[in-house]
Amino acid sequence: MARKASAGARRPAQLTHVGADGEPRMVDVGDKAVTDREAVARASIHMSAEARRLIRSGAVRKGDPLQAARLAGILAAKRTSELIPLCHPLLLTHIAVDLSPTPTGYRIEARVRTSGQTGVEMEALTAVTVAALTVYDMVKAADKGMVIGEVHLVSKRGGRGGTYRRPR
Secondary structure (H helix, E strand, O other): OOOOOOOOOOOOOOOOOEOOOOOEOOOOOOOOOOEEEEEEEEEEEEOOHHHHHHHHHOOOOOOOHHHHHHHHHHHHHHOHHHHOOOOOOOOEEEEEEEEEEEOOEEEEEEEEEEEEOOOOHHHHHHHHHHHHHHHHHHHOOOOOOOEEEEEEEEEEEOOOOOOEEOOO
16 A cells, blocks of 8 residues: 655655666756865775785785776766766766775775766766776686675765764
C-alpha cells in the first residue's frame, strides 16, 4: 500500500538522468546558476607487506607508483566526461590527489573544484578510482591480490543540493 506524503515531507529523489520515457538522458543544466562547487572522494588499496615495502623503499622497477597515481588521478578527473557517458565536460579549477600510507596499503583522496552549473562528484570519484588502478598496475608483479575498495564521496558543496557530508 502506498503511503501519502505529509505536508513538508521530502519527496523521493528523482533520477535526473532518466527521462519520462525511461530512456537515459543528459541533464540540461542551462538554467542552473553558476556556483563554486567542490567534492572530496576517497578510496583505498590494500596490499601485501611485500608490495608496501617495495613502494615505501622506492624499489618498484616501473618508477614511483604514488607519483604516477597522483598524475593519473588528476588526468582522470579532467577526462571524466569522456569516460562517463552522461557527465558534462567541466572546466576544473583545482584537482588534488593525495595518497597516505595505512597499515594495509594506501588511502587515496581527491579534492576537485569548479565554478559551474553542475557538480564535480563524479570527477572526484573517477580520480580516486583511477589513482588506485594505477598503483595496482605498477605493483601487480609483486601482488596480484591487491584489493581496491571503499570508493565513496566524502563531501560536496555548492549548487542546488547544498552541502553533503558523509556520516562517519
